[in-house]
Amino acid sequence: xxxxxxxxxxxxxxxxxxxLDTKTKIFCGCANAFGHEPxxxxxxVCLGLPGSLPVFNKQVLEYGIxxxxxxxxxxxSFIKFDRKNYYYPDLPKAYQISQYDMPVARNGFxxxxxxxxxxxxxxxxxxxxxxxxxxxxxxxxxNCSLVDYNRTGTPLMEIVSEPDxxxxxxxxxxxxxxxxxxxxxNVSDCDMEKGSLRCDANISIRPVGQTNLGTKxxxxxxxxxxxxxxxxxxxxxxxxxxxxxxxxIVQETRLWDENKQMTFSMRSKEEAHDYRYFPExxxxxxxVSEQKIEEIKTALPELPLQKQARIKERYRLNDYDSxxxxxxxxxxxxxxxxxxxxxxxxxxxxxxxxxxxQELNAKKVPITELKLSPKNLTTLIQKVEEGxxxxxxxxxxxxxxxxxxxxxxxxxxSQGLAQVSDDGALLKIVxxxxxxxxxxxxxxxxxxxxxxxFLVGQGMKKMQGKANPKKITELLKRRxxxx
Amino acid sequence: MISKNDVKYVASLSRIHLKDEEVxxxxxxxxxxxxxxxxxxxxxxxxxxPTSHVLPLKNVFREDxxxxxxxxxxxxxxxxxxQNGFFKVPKIIE
Ligand SMILES: [Zn+2]
Numbered sequence: 130x131x132x133x134x135x136x137x138x139x140x141x142x143x144x145x146x147x148x149l150d151t152k153t154k155i156f157c158g159c160a161n162a163f164g165h166e167p168x169x170x171x172x173x174v175c176l177g178l179p180g181s182l183p184v185f186n187k188q189v190l191e192y193g194i195x196x197x198x199x200x201x202x203x204x205x206s207f208i209k210f211d212r213k214n215y216y217y218p219d220l221p222k223a224y225q226i227s228q229y230d231m232p233v234a235r236n237g238f239x240x241x242x243x244x245x246x247x248x249x250x251x252x253x254x255x256x257x258x259x260x261x262x263x264x265x266x267x268x269x270x271x272n273c274s275l276v277d278y279n280r281t282g283t284p285l286m287e288i289v290s291e292p293d294x295x296x297x298x299x300x301x302x303x304x305x306x307x308x309x310x311x312x313x314x315n316v317s318d319c320d321m322e323k324g325s326l327r328c329d330a331n332i333s334i335r336p337v338g339q340t341n342l343g344t345k346x347x348x349x350x351x352x353x354x355x356x357x358x359x360x361x362x363x364x365x366x367x368x369x370x371x372x373x374x375x376x377x378i379v380q381e382t383r384l385w386d387e388n389k390q391m392t393f394s395m396r397s398k399e400e401a402h403d404y405r406y407f408p409e410x411x412x413x414x415x416x417v418s419e420q421k422i423e424e425i426k427t428a429l430p431e432l433p434l435q436k437q438a439r440i441k442e443r444y445r446l447n448d449y450d451s452x453x454x455x456x457x458x459x460x461x462x463x464x465x466x467x468x469x470x471x472x473x474x475x476x477x478x479x480x481x482x483x484x485x486x487q488e489l490n491a492k493k494v495p496i497t498e499l500k501l502s503p504k505n506l507t508t509l510i511q512k513v514e515e516g517x518x519x520x521x522x523x524x525x526x527x528x529x530x531x532x533x534x535x536x537x538x539x540x541x542x543s544q545g546l547a548q549v550s551d552d553g554a555l556l557k558i559v560x561x562x563x564x565x566x567x568x569x570x571x572x573x574x575x576x577x578x579x580x581x582x583f584l585v586g587q588g589m590k591k592m593q594g595k596a597n598p599k600k601i602t603e604l605l606k607r608r609x610x611x612x
Numbered sequence: 613m614i615s616k617n618d619v620k621y622v623a624s625l626s627r628i629h630l631k632d633e634e635v636x637x638x639x640x641x642x643x644x645x646x647x648x649x650x651x652x653x654x655x656x657x658x659x660x661x662p663t664s665h666v667l668p669l670k671n672v673f674r675e676d677x678x679x680x681x682x683x684x685x686x687x688x689x690x691x692x693x694x695q696n697g698f699f700k701v702p703k704i705i706e
Contacts, residue, residue, distance in 0.1 A: 185674060278699070
């Protein structure tokens with residue numbers, strides 16, 4: 130077939146490294162914390178000093194099992210650690226304690242909802258525990274590198290997918306769902322900027338119809354989900370143009386350059402991949418009982434898709450609304466608390482997914498840190514629905530609540546925001562309007578009922594927005610058209 | 613068969629510089645060690661559980677409780693060079 134017209138299929142697998150949010154590191158009692166002065170969280174174990182011995186943190190295994198179960202994996206009843214040997218200054222022992230052939234979990238899957246509303250099943254190959262390395266800072270000017278070992282020994286879970294994704298969008302949706310699931314589990318802050326969640330991709334292309342996988346490249350250094358999408362799109366284009374021009378793809382690691390929007394070969398020596406794994410002699414093996422697994426399974430929180438299905442059905446919301454609500458378990462919780470206070474779930478949902486989420490995105494704080502309580506929000510919604518204030522004024526009141534935390538009712542009262550629905554006061558305004566706008570009144574009488582909107586607008590202005598527009602319309606019609 | 617190149621390769625992975633005569637001697641040593649393993653392979657181990665650790669122990673855990681760490685000064689005592697609280701190493705080229 131002509132190489133120029135050949136159609137290709139993309140195959141993508143992702144490796145996600147997740148830092149687990151335990152109090153201490155995986156094999157020593159140093160605090161597992163971010164943002165401290167360099168080299169203030171180390172000890173003989175995580176610095177790899179001779180004579181020191183690692184001891185496994187119980188909590189790390191529990192988190193590992195929890196993640197495995199949430200990803201529908203089979204949790205191993207017997208696990209052990211292995212040494213992965215390589216030399217790098219961020220690795221003081223010159224080996225990383227990882228898991229080679231007996232990972233905590235394997236053979237799982239995740240359902241990732243896609244844009245068209247359908248869900249895609251992405252299989253999880255395995256998930257294993259290991260220790261993080263230190264942090265290297267390259268100082269080009271001084272021609273040296275600086276090492277901070279605080280991160281050394283931070284517990285990591287590496288989650289390896291099967292090559293089940295076929296586009297950058299697939300990868301993006303998988304990552305979104307994986308992250309959301311992990312956030313629900315409360316095992317990590319999943320913050321890519323802090324490096325709590327990191328993602329590498331394996332990507333290859335093959336002619337459509339071919340079953341064998343093409344030669345893959347590994348893409349690293351992607352610092353956001355957006356970067357993953359961009360890097361994969363770039364790499365597909367690069368691989369296709371290599372093949373179309375008669376070249377072959379070289380199996381290699383490539384780094385994504387955010388500024389140049391390109392991937393570059395890392396040009397590492399081949400031997401860097403000869404890790405010579407062997408069983409870790411400093412750690413004895415671990416067994417996980419059926420009972421333990423069952424215990425952790427029972428304690429799993431409601432996961433995003435379960436929550437969505439329940440919320441959708443119980444409160445009669447559509448797919449979109451329920452999906453938006455479960456994107457943050459705290460927001461979903463806030464919503465459900467509101468529904469216990471005010472019966473119109475759809476109205477509550479609109480307020481939350483609209484102005485409240487806007488505020489959350491702008492401030493980047495959890496909903497629990499807003500000065501808005503479910504009680505206060507539902508009071509406000511009720512005032513709007515009863516016509517005490519207009520929808521527009523309601524939005525202003527919400528802004529006020531978010532700033533001051535004041536009660537909606539108090540704000541309406543103290544600022545005199547209640548709409549005037551009293552016929553006497555409004556009739557006076559209506560008569561003024563009719564006097565001042567003879568021409569428009571003429572149009573309305575001639576059958577141009579739309580022109581009434583102009584008068585209502587003028588009336589609202591006169592009342593500084595505090596009138597009930599429905600009421601003004603009614604009175605105008607009565608006066609002008611005698612209905 | 614272990615070749616001299618195998619020994620040189622393993623040495624380079626381990627960042628060990630060997631003289632020619634050392635390569636020669638180590639090649640013979642490794643050959644003998646692997647020969648011994650060959651003998652062991654003759655045993656029928658089909659009914660033996662794989663050993664992942666020689667100690668008859670399992671499930672040695674630590675509770676997730678913070679213990680004091682080294683001070684920065686203490687940690688950096690073992691450094692060859694330091695700068696602003698960091699270990700300073702030759703530049704790593706990626
Ligand atoms: Zn430590």
